Amino acid sequence: MPTDKAVQNEFETDACESIDVAIIGAGPSGSIAASLLQAQGKKVVVLEKQYFPRFSIGESLLPCCMTVIEEANMLEAVNQAGFQFKNGAAFKYQDSYTSFDFTDKFTAGPGTTFQVERAQFDKLLADEAVKQGVDIRYGHSVESIDLAAEPMLNIIDDKGGSQSLKAKFVLDASGFGRVLPRLLDLEKPSSLPTRSAVFNHVRDNISDPNFDRNKILISVHPDNQDIWYWLIPFSDGRCSVGVVGEPHQLEGLHDGVDCDIDGDLNSILKTMLNQEPGLKKLLANAELINESGLLKGYSANVTTLATDKFALLGNAGEFLDPVFSSGVTIAMQSASMAAKTLIKQLDGESVDWQQDYAAPLMRGVDTFRTYVEAWYDCRFQDAIFFKDPDPKIKQMICSILAGYAWDEKNPFVSESKRRLNMVVELCRS
Numbered sequence: 028m029p030t031d032k033a034v035q036n037e038f039e040t041d042a043c044e045s046i047d048v049a050i051i052g053a054g055p056s057g058s059i060a061a062s063l064l065q066a067q068g069k070k071v072v073v074l075e076k077q078y079f080p081r082f083s084i085g086e087s088l089l090p091c092c093m094t095v096i097e098e099a100n101m102l103e104a105v106n107q108a109g110f111q112f113k114n115g116a117a118f119k120y121q122d123s124y125t126s127f128d129f130t131d132k133f134t135a136g137p138g139t140t141f142q143v144e145r146a147q148f149d150k151l152l153a154d155e156a157v158k159q160g161v162d163i164r165y166g167h168s169v170e171s172i173d174l175a176a177e178p179m180l181n182i183i184d185d186k187g188g189s190q191s192l193k194a195k196f197v198l199d200a201s202g203f204g205r206v207l208p209r210l211l212d213l214e215k216p217s218s219l220p221t222r223s224a225v226f227n228h229v230r231d232n233i234s235d236p237n238f239d240r241n242k243i244l245i246s247v248h249p250d251n252q253d254i255w256y257w258l259i260p261f262s263d264g265r266c267s268v269g270v271v272g273e274p275h276q277l278e279g280l281h282d283g284v285d286c287d288i289d290g291d292l293n294s295i296l297k298t299m300l301n302q303e304p305g306l307k308k309l310l311a312n313a314e315l316i317n318e319s320g321l322l323k324g325y326s327a328n329v330t331t332l333a334t335d336k337f338a339l340l341g342n343a344g345e346f347l348d349p350v351f352s353s354g355v356t357i358a359m360q361s362a363s364m365a366a367k368t369l370i371k372q373l374d375g376e377s378v379d380w381q382q383d384y385a386a387p388l389m390r391g392v393d394t395f396r397t398y399v400e401a402w403y404d405c406r407f408q409d410a411i412f413f414k415d416p417d418p419k420i421k422q423m424i425c426s427i428l429a430g431y432a433w434d435e436k437n438p439f440v441s442e443s444k445r446r447l448n449m450v451v452e453l454c455r456s
Contacts, residue, residue, distance in 0.1 A: 028194075029219050029352075031361075035381060036064075038357070040205060043179070043191045043192070043193050044072075044190070044191070044192050044193065044248070045193045045231065046070045046071065046072050046192065046193070046195075046402055047064070047069040047070040047195050047196070047373055048061075048069055048070070048071045048072075048194055048195065048196050048198060048369065048419065049071075049072055049073050049178070049180055049192055049194035049196075049197045049198070050071060050072070050073045050074065050197075050200055050201075050205075050206065051151045051169050051198070051199045051200060051201045051206045051207070051343075052073070052075060052076075052164050052199070052201040052202060052206075053068075053073050053075035053079065053149070053165070053200075053203050053325040054076075054083070054149050054158075054198035054248045054341075054345070054358070055148075055149060055152055055341070055355055055358050055362070056157070056202075056340040056341040056343075056358035056359060056361060056362040057073055057075070057094060057151065057198070057200030057201075057362070058073070058099075058122075058149070058152040058153045058156040058161075058163075058170060058201040058341070059096070059098075059099045059101075059156075059347045059359055059366075059414055060198055060340065060362035060363075060364065060365060060366045061156050061161040061163075061201060062099040062100065062155070062156045062159050062161060062367035063071050063099055063367075063370075064366055064370065065156070065160050065161050065363070065365065066100070066159070066414050067368070067370050067375060067394065070072065071161055071162065071203040072162045072192065072194075073153075073156070073161060073162065073163040074164055074167040074169055074182060074192075075153075075163060075164065075165050075166075075425055076166070076168040076201075076204065077167045077253070078164075078166060079146075079149060079153055079165065080146035080147060080149070080150045081146060082145070082146055082320075082456070083145035083146070083149060083351070084145065084224070084226060084267070084269070084320075084322065085145060085149075085349065085352070085354045085355050086142060086143055086144060086145050086259050086261075087142050087143075087243040087259045087267075087352040088113065088141055088142070088143060088352070088355055088356070088357045089129075089140060089352055089355070089428075089429055089430030089432055090129050090136065090137040090138050090139060090140045090429045090431075090433050091136065091137070091142075091356050091360070091429060091430025091432075092140055092355060092356055092359050092430060093105075093137040093139075093140055094136055094137060094382075095359040095360065095362070095363045096128060096152075096359070097362060097371075099155075099156075100155075100159065100279070101151075101152055101155045101156075103302075104151060104155050105141065105148075105151065105222070107426070108141075108145075108147070108148075108151055109139035110142065110143045110148070111142040111143070111240065111241075111260055111261050111262040112141060112241055112260075112262075113129075113139060113140050113141055113142045113241055113242065113243065114128060114129055114130060114138070114139045114241045114242065114341065114360050115127050115129045115130075115241070115244065116129075116242055116243050116244075116246045116351075116352075116428055117239060117243070117244045117245070118241045118246075118247075118339065118411055118412070119244065119247065119305050120154070120246070120247035120249075120252070120408065120412055121249050123249075123412040124158070124216065125128045125411055125412055126239070126242060127410065127424075127425045127427070127428050127429075128423070128431040129150060129425060129428070131422060131425060131452060132422050132423075132425040132429050133419075133422040133426040133432045133434075134425040134426040134429070134431035134436070134437055135393050135424070136140055136248075136431060138429065139271040140430060142243065142259050142261060142262075143261075144207070144226050144228075144261055144265075144267075145240055149366065161396070164184075164386075166185035166186075167182050167183070167184050167185075168182065168183055169181070169182055169206050169210070169423040170182065170183050170189075170191040170377070171210060171279040172197065172207070172211070174211075174336050176196065177193055177336075178193070178194050178195075178196065178336050178337065178404060178451045179191060179192070179193050180192045180193075180194065180197070180386045183254045183256055186393055188400075194328060196336060196337065196338075196369055196372070196373070197336065197337040197338075197366060198337070198338055198340055198362075199337065199338070199339045199340060199344075199348045199371070200340045200341060200343060200358070200362070201343050201345040202341060202342040202343060202356075202358075203287050203322075203325070203327075203342055203346070204328065204340070204343070205342070205343050206343070207339060207343065208327075208329050208343065208344075209337065213329040213330050213331055214327070214329060215329075215330050216326075216346075217328045217345075217346075218328070218396075218402070219328035219347065219399065220273060220328065220403075221273065221323075221326070221406050222269070222271055222272060222273050222274075222324075222325065222351065222369070223234060223272065223273070223274050223277060223321060223322065223323045223324070224269050224270070224271045224320055224322045224325065225269060225270050225277060225292050225295050225296045225299070226257075226267065226268065226269030226270075226296070226320050226321075227267075227268060227269070227293070227296055227315050227316065227317055227318075227319040227320065227366075228261075228265055228266070228268075228315075228317060228323070229266050229268055229310065229313040229315055229316060230264060230265055230266060230313065230314040230316060231260070231264065231265060231266040231309075231310060232264075232312035232313055232314070232362065232380055233310070233312075233313075233377055234312070235236065235308070235309060238261040238269055239345055241260075242260050242280070243257060244257070244258040244259075244355055245257060246258070246296050246303050246305055247303075247304060247408065248272075248299075248302060248303060248305055249302070249304065250302075251272075251276065252268065252405050252408060253273065253276065253403060254271065254276055254277075254299070255270075255272075255350060255402075256269065256300070256303060256306060256430060257269050257271075257349065258267070258306065258310075259441060265316065265400040266310075266313075268296070268300065268310070268427070269296075269300040269349075270295075270296060270300070271348075271349065271350070272346065275444075277299065287358070291295060292297075292318065292319035292320070292321055293315060293318065293319045295313075295314075295318045295319070295446060297307050304346075304455055305350060319446065321419045322347050324350075324351075325346055326346060326347060327342070327345060329345065331366070331382050331386065332344050332380075332382070332385040332389075333380035333385050333425055334366060334372065334380060337379060338362040338365045338368075338369070338380065338384060339361075340358060340360050340362050340365060341354070341355075341357055341358025341359075341362070342354060342357075342358060343385070344361065344388075345357075345392060346403075346456040347392070347396055347399050348399045348402075349397060350402050351395060351398060351399065351402075351428060351431070353395045353432070356432075357388075357391070357392060357395070360388065360391060360433065361388050363383055364387060364388055365384055368380065368383045368384045371383075373429075379396075387433070390432075390433060390435075390440075391432035391433040392432075392438075393443070394427060394432040394433075394439075394440050394443045395432050397429070397443040397447060398427060398443075398447070401447055401451070405449065406448070406454075407447065409451055409452070409454050409455055410447070410450050410454050411424075412455040420439075420450060420454065423437050423438060423439040423446075424439055424450075426439075426440075427439060427440065427443075
């Protein structure tokens with residue numbers, strides 16, 4: 028006759044829901060991965076702590092994203108949503124101005140994309156995943172995970188109720204929440220210096236007829252090339268605007284009064300914008316819409332990207348820097364790569380998560396890293412502001428700026444450091 032303990036254990040086992048894949052987070056990587064898995068008949072549950080729409084930065088997509096969006100059968104919905112058309116990127120430093128047309132690139136593939144308010148964009152992708160049959164549970168957060176056998180997640184809903192969920196595999200798409208790195212002690216310092224971003228949305232009221240709303244504008248501080256700004260136009264007459272620098276560079280900067288970076292963020296943002304003459308003129312009539320936000324110490328890394336029980340997607344694994352808008356691209360690319368590998372594993376095929384997922388993903392991430400590091404030590408700035416660039420070389424670099432950082436046929440991907448250094452030396456000489 029079974030003991031009371033045995034009966035209790037059997038009841039708990041029966042009461043625990045079992046699925047194929049648990050995905051933590053319903054942002055772009057979570058929704059894309061869920062859609063791709065759902066299309067292959069896998070039982071997927073997405074656990075999202077917040078309710079959508081919710082604010083997020085990372086609003087300037089790269090053309091490479093469009094291929095993954097199409098894979099997930101969401102392209103028509105994105106194209107019909109009325110987002111701001113984007114065909115390139117512009118850069119300004121003092122009196123120098125240059126731009127990249129993403130349709131004039133080395134790598135085949137889409138050359139245009141959109142600039143999006145992420146609250147609407149992320150909700151659109153999540154809603155499309157739901158239409159495809161994905162189960163997204165909002166207001167649910169993962170409090171702990173047990174990997175002793177098949178992953179067992181302890182989940183708390185926004186009413187305080189708890190439940191257990193047993194999955195064959197877990198994908199962490201929690202972005203800056205970095206749920207599994209925190210719960211499994213996977214965090215490790217980034218190789219990049221600590222930087223902060225102060226940002227807001229503005230009603231821009233830009234009257235300059237030469238301003239190109241179809242491109243993100245990256246401006247460099249006239250006196251300190253470590254500090255840069257983004258200006259991302261939306262389709263409704265607003266812009267996302269932000270300034271990035273090391274924390275000490277953004278402190279004590281308004282009205283001659285010492286200011287902690289956690290203090291009056293609106294004043295810090297306004298003061299910094301006024302220090303760049305081009306932005307000061309463009310945004311002379313701009314109106315801040317919200318209280319400015321602060322993202323501190325955003326660069327992150329981990330000791331492990333994937334095992335046979337979990338994989339980290341996008342920012343949950345490694346986030347570099349917002350300067351080239353690579354965050355959403357890496358998130359979507361990781362979702363596509365991880366889903367393909369996971370489908371093989373769930374179908375009984377032998378996979379190696381390091382060789383099949385982590386290493387290929389990091390080849391593109393490391394290409395972006397080459398350009399991020401070269402941006403801050405000014406090597407890449409010297410190259411892009413060079414007055415007479417070689418058209419073929421510019422096309423190859425343009426492909427990377429358009430998100431095609433995994434195209435090994437591009438010499439500036441396969442040998443990213445050597446090729447970039449070669450160009451820099453030619454420009455400087």
